Amino acid sequence: MKRRGNDVTTWLLGLPGLLWLLALFVVPTLLVVLIAFKPSDLYGGTQAGWTVAAWGKLWSPGFGRILLRTLGLALLTTLLCLVPSVPCAYFLARQPPQRRNLWLLLVILPFWTSLLVRVLAWKVLLHPEGFFKKVLVWLYLVDANAVLLYNTPTVLLVQVYAFLPFALLPIYAAAEKVDFTLMEAARDLGAGPAAAFFRIFVPAVAGGIWGAVAMVFIPALGSYVIPDLVGGPSSELIGNKIAQRTFTDRNLPLAAALATCLMLAVLPPMLLALGRRRGNREGLY
Amino acid sequence: MKQERWPGLIFAGVLLFFYVPMVVVVANSFNASRFGTRWQGFTFDWYAKLFADRGIWDAFVNTLIVGGAASLAAVVLGTLSALCLHRARGFLLRFKFGLVYLPLAVPDILMGISLLLMFVMVRVELGFTTIILAHGCFCTSYVAMVVLARLQDFDFSTMEAARDLGASPVQAGLRVLFPQLAPGIFSGALLAFSLSVDDYVITFFVAGPGATTLPLRVYSMIKHGAPPLINALSTLILAATFLLVGLALRFRNKEHTP
Numbered sequence: 027m028k029r030r031g032n033d034v035t036t037w038l039l040g041l042p043g044l045l046w047l048l049a050l051f052v053v054p055t056l057l058v059v060l061i062a063f064k065p066s067d068l069y070g071g072t073q074a075g076w077t078v079a080a081w082g083k084l085w086s087p088g089f090g091r092i093l094l095r096t097l098g099l100a101l102l103t104t105l106l107c108l109v110p111s112v113p114c115a116y117f118l119a120r121q122p123p124q125r126r127n128l129w130l131l132l133v134i135l136p137f138w139t140s141l142l143v144r145v146l147a148w149k150v151l152l153h154p155e156g157f158f159k160k161v162l163v164w165l166y167l168v169d170a171n172a173v174l175l176y177n178t179p180t181v182l183l184v185q186v187y188a189f190l191p192f193a194l195l196p197i198y199a200a201a202e203k204v205d206f207t208l209m210e211a212a213r214d215l216g217a218g219p220a221a222a223f224f225r226i227f228v229p230a231v232a233g234g235i236w237g238a239v240a241m242v243f244i245p246a247l248g249s250y251v252i253p254d255l256v257g258g259p260s261s262e263l264i265g266n267k268i269a270q271r272t273f274t275d276r277n278l279p280l281a282a283a284l285a286t287c288l289m290l291a292v293l294p295p296m297l298l299a300l301g302r303r304r305g306n307r308e309g310l311y
Numbered sequence: 312m313k314q315e316r317w318p319g320l321i322f323a324g325v326l327l328f329f330y331v332p333m334v335v336v337v338a339n340s341f342n343a344s345r346f347g348t349r350w351q352g353f354t355f356d357w358y359a360k361l362f363a364d365r366g367i368w369d370a371f372v373n374t375l376i377v378g379g380a381a382s383l384a385a386v387v388l389g390t391l392s393a394l395c396l397h398r399a400r401g402f403l404l405r406f407k408f409g410l411v412y413l414p415l416a417v418p419d420i421l422m423g424i425s426l427l428l429m430f431v432m433v434r435v436e437l438g439f440t441t442i443i444l445a446h447g448c449f450c451t452s453y454v455a456m457v458v459l460a461r462l463q464d465f466d467f468s469t470m471e472a473a474r475d476l477g478a479s480p481v482q483a484g485l486r487v488l489f490p491q492l493a494p495g496i497f498s499g500a501l502l503a504f505s506l507s508v509d510d511y512v513i514t515f516f517v518a519g520p521g522a523t524t525l526p527l528r529v530y531s532m533i534k535h536g537a538p539p540l541i542n543a544l545s546t547l548i549l550a551a552t553f554l555l556v557g558l559a560l561r562f563r564n565k566e567h568t569p
Contacts, residue, residue, distance in 0.1 A: 032403045040395030040407055043388045043451060047410045050448035054425035061428050071431065110321050117318035129322070131560065136329045138556050140509050142529050143545040147332030149533065150339060150542065157335055187328065194325075219315050240416065248418020250512055255533055265420045272424060272516070278431065285424045296416045300409060 058289070061282040070276030080283040089267075093287065096263045099178070100246035103185040107193035107242050108235065114194055115234070116227055119201035130198070137191035145255050148184045149175065152256070176258035184252050189245065193238040200234025201227075233302070240299035244292050264288050333549060340542035357543035367544065370528040374508050377439065377524060381446035382454075382503035388447075389454025389503075390496055396455065397462040414452045422449065423516030430517060437519030445517045446510060450503035457502060461495025494562075501559055505552075 062080055064072040118129055136144065151158040152174040162168045174180060204227060212222040228235075250265030257266075264284060271281035340358070344351040361367060396407055414422065426445045427437075435441060465488070473483040511526040518527060529548075532541040 032399055032401070036395055036398040036403065039391050040399065040403065043392030043395065043455065044407060044410065046388050046451060047414065047448065050426065050444060051414050051422075052410070054429040055421075057429050057432060058421075058425045061432075110325050113318040114322045114325055117322045120318075131556075132326055132329070134560075135553060135556055136333075138505065139333070139552050140526070140529075140545075140548050142511055142526055142533065143336070143548050144332070146529075146533050146541060146545055147336045151332050151335055187332070190325065190329070244416055245418050248420045250420045251530075255530075265418075268420055268424055269515075272427065278428060281424060282428060285421055288418070288421060292416075292418060292421070296413065299416055300412055 055289070058282045058285045061279055062286045064279050064282075066277050066279045070278065072278055077279075080277075080279040083280055084283055084287070092262060092264055092267060093291075095178070095261070096247060096249075096265075097291070099182060099185070099263065100243055100249070102182055103189060103246045104193075104239055104243045106182070106186045107190050108197075108238060111190065111193040111197050111238060112228060112231065112235070113223075115197040115201040115231060116223070118198050119204060120206065133191055133194055133198070137195060141188055141251060144188055145184055145252055148180075148187065149256060152180065175256055176261075178257065178261040181253050181257040181261045181263075184256050185246060185249060188252060189242045192241040192245075196237035196241060197231055197234040200231040200237070204230045236299075236302060240295060240302075244295055244299070247292050248288060264291075336542050337546045337549065340539065340546040342539070345539060357539040358547075361540055361543045361547075364540070366523075367525075367528060370523045370525045373439075373522060374525040377442050377446060377514075378504045378507040380443045381450050381507045382500050384443070384447040385450030385454045385503045386496060386500045389451045389499060390458050390492070392451065392455040393458035393462055396459055411452050411455045414449050415456070419510070419512035420516075423513040426513070427516040437517060438522045441517040441519070442514055442522055442524065445513050446507040449510075449513070450507055453502050453506060454496070454499035457499035458492060458495045461492055465491055498559065498562070501555075505555065 061072060063076050063078065065075055065077045065079060067073045114133075118126055118133075121129060150156055153159065154173065154175075159168070159172075159174055162172075162174075163170050168174070208230075209222045209226045212226050213219070217225070248265050249263055250269060253261050253263045253266055254269070257263075264287065268281050268284045268288070271277050271284060341353050341355070342350055343354040343356070392407070392411055396404065396411065399407060422445070426441070426448075430437060430441050469491075470483050470487050473487045474480070478486065508524075509526065511530055514524055514527060515530070518524070529541065529544060532544070
């Protein structure tokens, strides 16, 4: 059944989904860019005509700081997720199958656990009277008056916690297919354990690492829940600003302009990930 | 070859990092102390209070309705999309694949704000309908991906055999292809449902004043503090998740061992 073009059946099968996603994904996305150039009205809507007023309001040092913070935090989150994920994937891939399934289950569970519940857990843990704080005070690591919540390092910590399973699983999926006899060959030829790990294993799972980067970096750029729940005013990200402009002062064009900026930031990594995915359609699932 | 020890140590550290916070939440949900600062005895009080809270029950029912409706739409549209993708070549394949893939990659907040802006522009009243539409959108992509992966293992010569033996295309589809695809469709539906009942950000943007789902409720409880109740609710959510993941994995393993 080799064909060149697409027959009518193929088009008919695709049409409902095509229209659905055009209406609920493509049109709204384009609308964001359009509304960013509309004047706002007093009632939280938009008026006729076109303006760059929203963009003028964005052009401020405050916004530059937020943009840099968002980018920096997303990069750091990605890096801190990758560093433990690669050796963990190595460990998992080298386990005997029976034990490996158990370990894997323990990684998959947090992957599926509600983000809100996992953020709450850290709020409980870092609470001024909480368990973690007491341990740190007892170890003389922090002052009894130190505040562990509502700052940028805490946002980073919780983001790493939230995204780590998303980094680990794609790298493990790649590690599972690695031919470990190559590492043994490298060792036999005189490479140390570190050299074998970094020059054989890491390049062999590079595809998984790129998958992990896409799974962590893109959502981290759009992070909103975590900075809102465990961050303070000094750790607001672009996502928080979008929500504030939408719900607090109801300036939809300004929210749309912010969203356009975020879109431009996620576009390059997203297209990169899409390109990689088309090469290998199997992916995670 | 001697096995190095440090990857195992790092993995043990990661597991501790994953589970210690969850264990603390579960433990605190049985703690009589209101702020969970120290252990003041075992209690089921928070669970009793939770079950007596009508608002939480309403939100729970809303969540199930939204999840059910969205995954139903997603199963139909996603399966059709996967069938199309499997057959398509050239432009249609590239365009359709991009269209199905991008909603999976785009950050939630972008999907939320863009849908909100569209609903405001076309003057749809925010509420159940808008939440179901929004969830139906991203769920469709997930179902399509899962079914597509399943289709790649399907041997289409069995369809041709059915046709040669006199089955109509519809008969062959329903009696040969569908039974083979059913597990994929089922796991796609399960995935869609669990993503829908768990979604906060997109729901937050497109929910009207009348329609509150469980994640919206949980969020405001975390944000505005209802400490012991939210620990109890979180423990139940954790238990439900673990149960569902266990079932899904068991289901999948059974399938792999014929």
